[in-house]
Amino acid sequence: MPVLEVCGLSKSFGGFRAVSDVDLVVAEGEIAAVIGPNGAGKSTLFSLITGHLQPTAGRVLVNGRDITGVAPHKICGMGLGRSFQRTNIFPKLTVLENVRAALLAHRGQGPNFWSRANRLCHGEAQALLASIGLSVHAPATAGTLSYGNQKQLELGIALASDPKILLLDEPTAGMSASETHETIALIERIARERRLTLLFTEHDMAVVFSIAHRIAVMYQGRVIAHGDPVAVRADAQVRRVYLGDQPVGPRS
Numbered sequence: 001m002p003v004l005e006v007c008g009l010s011k012s013f014g015g016f017r018a019v020s021d022v023d024l025v026v027a028e029g030e031i032a033a034v035i036g037p038n039g040a041g042k043s044t045l046f047s048l049i050t051g052h053l054q055p056t057a058g059r060v061l062v063n064g065r066d067i068t069g070v071a072p073h074k075i076c077g078m079g080l081g082r083s084f085q086r087t088n089i090f091p092k093l094t095v096l097e098n099v100r101a102a103l104l105a106h107r108g109q110g111p112n113f114w115s116r117a118n119r120l121c122h123g124e125a126q127a128l129l130a131s132i133g134l135s136v137h138a139p140a141t142a143g144t145l146s147y148g149n150q151k152q153l154e155l156g157i158a159l160a161s162d163p164k165i166l167l168l169d170e171p172t173a174g175m176s177a178s179e180t181h182e183t184i185a186l187i188e189r190i191a192r193e194r195r196l197t198l199l200f201t202e203h204d205m206a207v208v209f210s211i212a213h214r215i216a217v218m219y220q221g222r223v224i225a226h227g228d229p230v231a232v233r234a235d236a237q238v239r240r241v242y243l244g245d246q247p248v249g250p251r252s
């Protein structure tokens with residue numbers, strides 16, 4: 001059974017159809033990418049899946065359960081996590097405090113220095129930071145981190161809700177080549193260690209074609225092609241509307 005299934009999903013803003021009759025199936029443990037030009041509807045699709053937007057039509061199923069119309073925090077509680085395209089961190093808190101706050105929020109608690117939950121979260125936050133390679137920055141104010149490290153922290157915040165399915169919106173946007181390389185290696189390792197199912201959007205085709213098992217291509221709100229990287233790379237319509245002459249070989 002697929003862990004994530006999208007059936008006939010549509011979203012209109014006024015008279016404009018940003019997402020149009022999209023079907024998508026993601027299997028357990030799969031790394032799946034949604035690609036397409038600017039404005040194709042990728043972020044809107046993600047917001048429909050995570051409950052941040054309500055669809056005009058269609059359904060979203062997680063492990064066979066219909067979650068359409070369910071509030072975002074409840075969907076998150078069902079094991080579907082998300083990191084946002086724009087960073088979602090508290091810039092004035094330390095790196096450790098950011099992760100601890102996310103762990104406490106997942107348990108429905110606020111930060112309370114004397115509570116047992118808070119003390120437990122301290123150790124967990126340190127372990128989580130170690131797993132994403134940010135221990136050395138634990139006491140740093142989050143807003144002073146490099147852009148790449150802030151995106152790593154954002155991944156840590158998303159992992160604090162212990163997701164089984166993780167949606168990443170442009171995880172390497174704005175990164176240098178070396179930051180991109182590190183982040184992709186990190187995401188692959190975390191996905192493997194935690195047996196995560198990943199769905200991500202990305203404009204860097206070298207990243208997409210090096211890690212995705214399956215790719216769906218969106219254009220003007222519709223999925224115009226989906227399949228394994230070899231099939232998508234060879235698709236004439238995809239080449240015409242999106243890939244063009246972009247390098248799509250694996251990153252060296």
Ligand SMILES: Nc1ncnc2c1ncn2[C@@H]1O[C@H](COP(=O)(O)OP(=O)(O)OP(=O)(O)O)[C@@H](O)[C@H]1O
Nearest residue numbers: 013016017018036037038039040041042043044045
């Ligand atoms: N709240 C909104 N109200 C009106 N139109 C919207 C809204 N959100 C998105 N759109 C429009 O829907 C279309 C799809 O936008 P979306 O952000 O989902 O595309 P995208 O594929 O994620 O683009 P990008 O790659 O640039 O992030 C765009 O034309 C956008 O202007």
